[in-house]
Amino acid sequence: MSPSEQPIPFPGASLAAADGPGLGDLDTDARLLAELAAGHTSALAELYRRRGGALLALLRRMLGDEREAEETLQDTFVQLWRRAGHYDAAKAGPLTWIIMVARGLALDRLRHRSRQAAALDRYSAEVPAQETAHEDGFTRATADETAGRLSRALTGLPVEQRRAIELAFYQGCTQEEIARATGEPLGTIKARIRRGMLTLRQRLKDRHD
């Protein structure tokens, strides 16, 4: 049965099955990417339902603009639709690949509009507020153990390590740019990123085990 011949899958009956925050089932992401590659639009809808909200939050944080974030989210899913066949499971997990597609498109926008300097300034100003907001987010997330574990692992990182990672990830800053923005030596930034990433990896692994 071809995708277009399948019964109309009215979604209303499975409302309660909607995913909450958290990483969820990565196998499902991999399956959906495979179905995307096969041309199943239903998989795109499912992927949007599963991951669209978190990706939009990522893009909102990276771009600092709701409209741009939504435009980039649109571009992201169109890219996923077109490029799903190029996904290589040997190189990245499905969720990482999806995130990197979104992040890459957002970074393109940031670079194109030469906003990095402004973004850095904004980020520096936002850090204290975000630390507080994260505590609030953590409190709300107690109903979701997965999100809770992640929040605890992230908030457990030394602030300077977390900040260096977030600058690299959210703003696409190079180590040199982070060093300039923070006024720290380049070697210090390299060490912070390394330590932060490995520490976070170990903590997530410990919690998972």
Added chain:
Amino acid sequence: MTETHPHFDAATGEQASLYVLELLPDDARREFSERLAAEPALRELVRELQGNLDALVFSEPARPAPLSVWGRIAAEVKQPEAKVLVFPNWAVTWATRALAAAACVAFGALLHAWRIKPASGEHELTGATQATPLSEPAASVVPSTTSVAVVNPAPAPAVTVVPTNLIAAAIEANVLRERVRMLAAQVTALNQVLTQQAALPSGATRMHVFQLVNTNRPGAVNRLQSFEDGSQLPDLLAKASADQMAATNAPRTGSENNPASVATATSTPVVTTVVSTASGTPAGQSALTTLPPAPVDPEAPTTVASATDIASSVLQPDGVTSGLVLDSASFNSFSLAGGGLSFIGTEGIGFVSPDDDRGSIALSTDKPLSQNEDYQVWITTTGPGGARSYQSVGVAHAEGSVVVLKFQLPADAPPNPGLMVTREPTGGSTAPTGPVVVGAP
């Protein structure tokens, strides 16, 4: 030591971190990729570090992505041969927000009508039920080995009981009709948005309004009307509300041997709205017609248990090839995903405003509360492994057979909760102990 790796030196750890963050220069990236191909342990390290990024993104609280963006995506990826375009499940919730808003405004109109036009004579409240202040015992946490966890409600908002005979009076008042009519523009706008965003392959949009009637047998459906735009929806909603209240207030004289009387006397009608496209209609032309209501044959009602059944039994025979269910009324389902309209059982219907988290549940029960019992409203969530958590919203006492409970969700309510009402000993319980009145345990 967590900042190093047992198999790799610091330089490799740094390169792996930079690789994952896409910070390696091109040459270094190519070199590192070659190492990855040859070193499984290094690939494993990179995969774990990539998990950090997943954690960064998905540790943030996230709202559902908007339907409007999905509409643009669907339009952009749509292919001519793709006749079926499935909509995300949450789209149901998004779309129901407008209906939920309509319901909440209508509900507010009821209260407003009551306030500005005090009931008199036959509508005068006798034995009005007073709101009962909460007396919440201290919550406790059940050990995690059990499947039930109790979230401490602090402090639980009050649940108030709305006198239902006043609601019936208000429904009859013209003020309700006028207030509800004001929603026409909003519903029309909703239709326009849906038509634009749904990126339907071709043809026109047809809106079906169903009245699902629960009987002692499997559910029955009666298509009330199909219409071109939303202008008639407010009237339909008002009529359905009035019918519902009339039905729930009616004496329970039905029997299984008389399907018609069963449907009339013991049913809790639920309105379900379905937006669908009719096939074979040239694009740009409206095939929208006002169809006569389908008569209900009490001897052989169309059996409908879920939205899927609506699709197979009604829409597909009607030539519908694609569509969007705005709300489903699976009689045992309950969901507040994202807020909005919620159907929570055969004997209750609930609304939660997505704007301010105010909600109400209408109950119809054969077994009114005894003196030493209260209704307790819970919000429920399902955690990993299916563990259920219950958070008390409040406690109230009302002894009628038709009860409307009003409440305010607590500020720390988790996203996408379910709703449940139980009977509990006077003052409420820290965890559900009594029989479930509506909702799912």
